[in-house]
Amino acid sequence: MNSELQSELKKILNSRFSESESTRLNYARGEDTYDPILSKAVVFPETNEEVSKILKLCNQHKIPVVPFGTGTSLEGNVVGNDQGITISLEKMNKVLSVNVEDFDCKVQACVTREQLNDYLREDGVFFPIDPGANAAIGGMASTSASGTMAVKYGTMKTVITGLTVVLPNGDIIKTGSRTKKTSAGYNLTNLFIGSEGTLGVITEIQLRLSPIPESIMSAVCHFKTLEDAVKTAQEVIQYGIPIARIEMLNKDQMEISIEYSKLKDVEATPTLFFEFHGSETSNKESIDIVEEISKNNNGSSFKWAKDLTDRNKLWKARHDVYYSVKAQINNGRVYSTDVCLPISKITECVNFADAEAKKFGLRAPMVGHLGDGNFHVLLPYDPEKKETYQKIRKFSDILIEKTLELEGTITGEHGVGLHKKDYLLKEHGDNLPVMKSIKRTIDPNNIMNPGKIFDLN
Amino acid sequence: MNSELQSELKKILNSRFSESESTRLNYARGEDTYDPILSKAVVFPETNEEVSKILKLCNQHKIPVVPFGTGTSLEGNVVGNDQGITISLEKMNKVLSVNVEDFDCKVQACVTREQLNDYLREDGVFFPIDPGANAAIGGMASTSASGTMAVKYGTMKTVITGLTVVLPNGDIIKTGSRTKKTSAGYNLTNLFIGSEGTLGVITEIQLRLSPIPESIMSAVCHFKTLEDAVKTAQEVIQYGIPIARIEMLNKDQMEISIEYSKLKDVEATPTLFFEFHGSETSNKESIDIVEEISKNNNGSSFKWAKDLTDRNKLWKARHDVYYSVKAQINNGRVYSTDVCLPISKITECVNFADAEAKKFGLRAPMVGHLGDGNFHVLLPYDPEKKETYQKIRKFSDILIEKTLELEGTITGEHGVGLHKKDYLLKEHGDNLPVMKSIKRTIDPNNIMNPGKIFDLN
Numbered sequence: 001m002n003s004e005l006q007s008e009l010k011k012i013l014n015s016r017f018s019e020s021e022s023t024r025l026n027y028a029r030g031e032d033t034y035d036p037i038l039s040k041a042v043v044f045p046e047t048n049e050e051v052s053k054i055l056k057l058c059n060q061h062k063i064p065v066v067p068f069g070t071g072t073s074l075e076g077n078v079v080g081n082d083q084g085i086t087i088s089l090e091k092m093n094k095v096l097s098v099n100v101e102d103f104d105c106k107v108q109a110c111v112t113r114e115q116l117n118d119y120l121r122e123d124g125v126f127f128p129i130d131p132g133a134n135a136a137i138g139g140m141a142s143t144s145a146s147g148t149m150a151v152k153y154g155t156m157k158t159v160i161t162g163l164t165v166v167l168p169n170g171d172i173i174k175t176g177s178r179t180k181k182t183s184a185g186y187n188l189t190n191l192f193i194g195s196e197g198t199l200g201v202i203t204e205i206q207l208r209l210s211p212i213p214e215s216i217m218s219a220v221c222h223f224k225t226l227e228d229a230v231k232t233a234q235e236v237i238q239y240g241i242p243i244a245r246i247e248m249l250n251k252d253q254m255e256i257s258i259e260y261s262k263l264k265d266v267e268a269t270p271t272l273f274f275e276f277h278g279s280e281t282s283n284k285e286s287i288d289i290v291e292e293i294s295k296n297n298n299g300s301s302f303k304w305a306k307d308l309t310d311r312n313k314l315w316k317a318r319h320d321v322y323y324s325v326k327a328q329i330n331n332g333r334v335y336s337t338d339v340c341l342p343i344s345k346i347t348e349c350v351n352f353a354d355a356e357a358k359k360f361g362l363r364a365p366m367v368g369h370l371g372d373g374n375f376h377v378l379l380p381y382d383p384e385k386k387e388t389y390q391k392i393r394k395f396s397d398i399l400i401e402k403t404l405e406l407e408g409t410i411t412g413e414h415g416v417g418l419h420k421k422d423y424l425l426k427e428h429g430d431n432l433p434v435m436k437s438i439k440r441t442i443d444p445n446n447i448m449n450p451g452k453i454f455d456l457n
Numbered sequence: 458m459n460s461e462l463q464s465e466l467k468k469i470l471n472s473r474f475s476e477s478e479s480t481r482l483n484y485a486r487g488e489d490t491y492d493p494i495l496s497k498a499v500v501f502p503e504t505n506e507e508v509s510k511i512l513k514l515c516n517q518h519k520i521p522v523v524p525f526g527t528g529t530s531l532e533g534n535v536v537g538n539d540q541g542i543t544i545s546l547e548k549m550n551k552v553l554s555v556n557v558e559d560f561d562c563k564v565q566a567c568v569t570r571e572q573l574n575d576y577l578r579e580d581g582v583f584f585p586i587d588p589g590a591n592a593a594i595g596g597m598a599s600t601s602a603s604g605t606m607a608v609k610y611g612t613m614k615t616v617i618t619g620l621t622v623v624l625p626n627g628d629i630i631k632t633g634s635r636t637k638k639t640s641a642g643y644n645l646t647n648l649f650i651g652s653e654g655t656l657g658v659i660t661e662i663q664l665r666l667s668p669i670p671e672s673i674m675s676a677v678c679h680f681k682t683l684e685d686a687v688k689t690a691q692e693v694i695q696y697g698i699p700i701a702r703i704e705m706l707n708k709d710q711m712e713i714s715i716e717y718s719k720l721k722d723v724e725a726t727p728t729l730f731f732e733f734h735g736s737e738t739s740n741k742e743s744i745d746i747v748e749e750i751s752k753n754n755n756g757s758s759f760k761w762a763k764d765l766t767d768r769n770k771l772w773k774a775r776h777d778v779y780y781s782v783k784a785q786i787n788n789g790r791v792y793s794t795d796v797c798l799p800i801s802k803i804t805e806c807v808n809f810a811d812a813e814a815k816k817f818g819l820r821a822p823m824v825g826h827l828g829d830g831n832f833h834v835l836l837p838y839d840p841e842k843k844e845t846y847q848k849i850r851k852f853s854d855i856l857i858e859k860t861l862e863l864e865g866t867i868t869g870e871h872g873v874g875l876h877k878k879d880y881l882l883k884e885h886g887d888n889l890p891v892m893k894s895i896k897r898t899i900d901p902n903n904i905m906n907p908g909k910i911f912d913l914n
Contacts, residue, residue: 101695102799144640155638157647158615173887179797180829181612182866183601183651185873185881185910186892190614190647194640211697238558240668282739340636342559372637409639416642424642430630434899435643441898442891453642 001040001085005061009043009085012053016044016091027088028080030073031133031322033333033389034418039066039080046091048164048172048203054087055201055447056170062445065168067197069110069136073143074322074336075417077196077452084447089138092203095119103209104161104178109138109202125209128153131413132319138202143415144194148318151237151371152244152277153210155413157193162206165192167199168443178206191438196415197449199442213277216244217287218311219302221294222269226250226354226366228297229270230347233370235293237343241286245275246371247318250354253325253365253378260324261317265303272299272370273318275311321367325378328363332380335392335419339403340374340412352402353377360395362388374412400426416453424454458497458542462518466500466542469510473501473548484545485537487530488590488779490790490846491875496523496537503548505621505629505660511544512658512904513627519902522625524654526567526593530600531779531793532874534653534909541904546595549660552576560666561618561635566595566659582666585610588870589776595659600872601651605775608694608828609701609734610667612870614650619663622649624656625900635663648895653872654906656899670734673701674744675768676759678751679726683707683811683823685754686727687804690827692750694800698743702732703828704775707811710782710822710835717781718774722760729827730775731759732768778824782835785820789837792849792876796860797831797869809859810834817852819845831869857883873910881911 010017018024019041028036045051058065064084071078080086092108095116099105100123107116114134116127129140130147139145141163146155153159162176165188176182176189192199223229226248233246248270249257255268274290276283291302305311317324326334341349350368357364357377368375377399381388400410400423410416410423425432436456439446446456467474475481476498485493502508515522521541528535537543549565552573556562557580564573571591573584586597587604596602598620603612610616619633622645633639633646649656680686683705690703705728706714712725731747733740748759762768774781783791798806807825814821814834825832834856838845857867857880867873867880882889893913896903903913 099799099801101801103697104799144638144644146638150638157638157644167891171887171890173891175885175888177797177866177884178799178864179831179866179869180800181601181603181607181614181797181831181869183795183868183870183872184866184877184884185651185888186895187601187614187647187651188888188891190644191895194642194644240560279739279742281742282736285736285738338640340634340638342556342561342635343637344556344558374636374638407635409634409636409641411640412636412638413640415640420641427634427641428632430628431632431642431645433628434624434630434645437898438643438648438895441894 001063002061005057005063008057009054012050013043013045018042027068027071027086030071030078032074032076032079032417032419033335034076034079037080037082039082039084039086041085042088043085044088044091048166051087051166051201051203052170052172055166055168058085058447059168059170059445063447064450065447066449067201069139070112070133072133072135073139073417074414075419077143077415077417079418087201089136096204098123100125102178103211104207105209106204106206107137108204110136112136120209124212126212127207128210129156129159130319132322137205141193141202141205142196144413146413148245148247148369150369151246152242157190159208160189160193160205161208163189163192163202164204165200165202168445168448176206194415196417196452198439198453199448215280215283216275216277217283218275218305218314220266221272221274221302222267222300223271224269224298226270227347227351228299229272230350230370232294232297232299233272234343234346236290237371239289239293241289242278243274243286243371244277245273247273248368248370248375250366252363253321253367256324256328256365257317257321260327261320263317273314322378325365325380328380329382333383335379335396337377337396337399338411338414339399339408340372341403341406341408343373345406345408346370346373349402349406349408350375353399356395356398360391362391362395372412418452421454458520459518462514462520465514466511469507470500470502475499484525484528484543487528487535489531489533489536489874489876490792491533491536494537494539496539496541496543498542499545500542501545501548505623508544508623508658508660509627509629512623512625515542515904516625516627516902520904521907522904523906524658526596527569527590529590529592530596530874531871532876534600534872534874536875544658546593553661555580557582559635560668561664562666563661563663564594565661567593569593577666581669583669584664585667586613586616587776589779594662598650598659598662599653601870603870605702605704605826607826608703609699614647616665617646617650617662618665620646620649620659621661622657622659625902625905633663651872653874653909655896655909656905672737672740673732673734674740675732675762675771677723678729678731678759679724679757680728681726681755683727684804684808685756686729687807687827689751689754689756690729691800691803693747694828696746696750698746699735700731700743700828701734702730704730705825705827705832707823709820710778710824713781713785713822714774714778717784718777720774730771779835782822782837785837786839790840792836792838792853794834794853794856795868795871796856796865797829798860798863798865800830802863802865803827803830806859806863806865807832810856813852813855817848819848819852829869875909878911
């Protein structure tokens with residue numbers, strides 16, 4: 001970085017500009033499989049105006065900028081840039097407004113999902129998008145994230161109605177509206193959602209909230225085979241049951257989670273976690289049908305979470321699967337696949353993944369948001385063992401091929417980052433010229449998170 | 458049009474290329490307030506490849522192209538271009554595939570919403586987006602349409618997971634996926650939804666369907682005042698009741714609809730039409746609460762649609778309000794407002810519209826998708842009477858100002874077209890440079906529906 005830019009940035013940010021190696025290392029990667037890459041500096045803006053000044057300067061100097069939230073992304077989306085700077089949004093962590101009567105709120109980018117739900121606790125509303133990590137809502141917007149409740153509540157696309165975005169030229173724009181719907185011009189909100197920081201920095205998010213259901217009931221059901229579990233989930237969805245969560249954990253993952261999360265009264269077999277949100281009567285109706293479907297697929301009787309503590313423990317275990325798998329290997333890393341399929345293809349694809357992992361001799365704990373047709377194979381490895389990583393990538397290649405054959409998508413919720421650039425070409429090669437032309441027109445100097453999602457040639 | 462382009466188009470389309478005045482007049486406008494503008498020719502392609510050839514040629518010759526579905530848009534979105542051609546998609550009207558087990562289907566652009574639902578009748582699934590008109594699904598995608606069931610089922614943005622789009626350069630791209638969610642690169646699907654034919658021609662749409670509910674119950678409730686009706690709707694939503702439809706008709710609209718649609722057993726007072734979709738028990742639960750809320754706001758007892766015929770008649774009347782108002786004046790036209798607000802502001806805004814219309818001495822039947830905060834003032838006028846139209850536009854200006862003050866949007870579901878270009882500047886002036894740069898990069902010769910949504914300077 002040239003000294004002019006350096007001194008300009010210092011002038012704006014004072015002590016919130018850091019070139020220390022330890023800081024740069026802290027912001028050098030997410031929870032992906034890449035080696036850290038240190039940006040030349042890390043900056044910590046507090047306002048839209050500061051972000052604007054930073055981008056304007058970097059644009060003038062043609063210096064790359066990597067936006068960084070909680071660093072919990074899985075695809076290399078926030079890996080640093082050795083020619084550029086990383087913008088940590090962590091000081092933009094305030095809930096700006098909550099309107100319970102409209103079920104909406106506005107937050108700064110680094111409010112995390114748990115922080116928001118803590119903030120809302122007394123209000124009878126909640127924010128339903130829950131990736132495993134306690135991610136920043138700005139980061140979740142950037143990757144178009146979802147989680148275990150997407151089957152009922154949708155994804156970030158569903159709940160975001162507007163954004164404040166700082167563009168590479170420093171312009172601050174507010175997209176969308178507080179309203180439930182709008183047809184006012186191009187849908188820029190949804191263009192920035194999922195753009196992984198390559199088009200600008202999302203600094204504020206206007207969100208829809210959901211009323212806390214009158215009755216919430218969680219149950220666990222064990223199966224003899226993985227196929228039985230997956231088929232059950234498939235049939236529940238095809239039956240049109242309004243379920244809030246339907247999560248699969250395979251035998252290996254159950255073993256790991258029982259140990260890591262100290263789960264009691266559950267068994268290490270292929271398992272479904274269910275949750276029902278509604279009134280007591282409507283839940284009862286749904287549960288009767290789901291129990292029937294499970295029984296027909298050789299499922300165990302349902303084990304109900306007795307109280308809130310029990311329920312929280314169950315879902316905490318589910319949210320922690322990534323960390324539970326990571327803990328399998330000292331200083332290990334985890335490669336997670338993220339394919340998503342039409343629901344009728346999910347059994348075939350999970351079976352395929354299971355068989356292929358075995359062929360490769362890979363340890364392959366598996367979890368699935370089966371209601372959405374989305375599942376993850378979590379592949380732990382020792383980064384010293386390059387050949388294991390090679391095997392993992394080969395397995396991933398084969399799974400992607402199968403997925404595309406079955407009309408699925410390469411990523412349901414993690415985004416493309418660095419890991420999936422080749423896969424994106426396979427799925428959307430015909431779309432890439434349009435994506436690239438949009439990138440070039442909004443970010444002509446290619447300063448925003450360059451090299452993520454796709455390479456500009 | 459130069460003779461070279463003319464003969465090339467004839468070569469591709471043969472008799473499906475028309476320069477006859479009567480044909481050109483048939484495709485010269487939608488259901489907007491504009492005088493017809495005749496394009497130089499109308500073409501009727503049957504395949505993606507034909508659309509591609511047409512756009513490629515027009516792009517080479519820099520000739521404007523106006524895509525046309527059923528011509529039921531309300532904002533001037535399909536008004537012809539006297540230097541260009543109109544592409545009628547009406548021959549692309551086939552349902553391409555239906556996968557009931559995945560609740561999805563793929564249709565060509567000019568399949569209409571009623572045609573699709575007829576096609577699906579035996580399958581236990583339906584397509585829930587229902588603007589008043591029997592519109593083409595491609596047109597509905599282009600304006601980001603919705604309708605009476607959006608409160609439960611969302612808008613076109615919610616149900617479309619992928620598109621086939623022919624770009625101005627003739628490239629045919631397939632965006633999105635059949636899956637319920639994806640994070641694979643920029644969300645081009647949602648960029649084309651609502652772009653009103655200014656970025657390309659949507660030729661195929663991948664749609665999510667919904668299971669037909671076990672129980673459907675429709676009721677009518679009369680109120681003494683408009684405010685009571687609107688407040689009831691507001692409170693039902695704020696209570697979080699899972700309602701499928703909650704439609705307001707004011708006194709004037711009720712009078713008109715009773716006459717036009719020969720409605721029996723209802724009164725000409727401010728009225729709500731309700732519909733509940735669910736199981737019998739869950740509907741009963743919801744109905745009890747809604748009846749209670751209505752009663753507290755001086756609502757009448759509910760009048761239930763006795764059977765399917767009754768129910769269809771009720772909703773047909775609701776869907777026909779535009780035509781019922783149009784029928785008030787011989788050869789009349791109707792200007793429809795389309796503001797949408799946060800639900801907490803809806804009572805204030807409807808009251809304001811009602812009072813202002815009176816001040817202007819305008820006849821102002823009103824309907825509202827109140828569950829979404831969206832309502833329409835339908836202003837009939839004789840096109841010969843320019844001063845009435847001036848008054849209407851002034852009324853509209855004032856309503857837009859109030860709406861923006863209340864954090865609403867200028868259009869909930871009709872789009873911008875020609876009518877609302879100035880309003881778009883007011884709502885999203887800061888977004889327009891980005892919208893225009895996207896337009897320029899995808900359509901550098903500005904051939905696609907030029908002058909709609911915004912003017913390129």
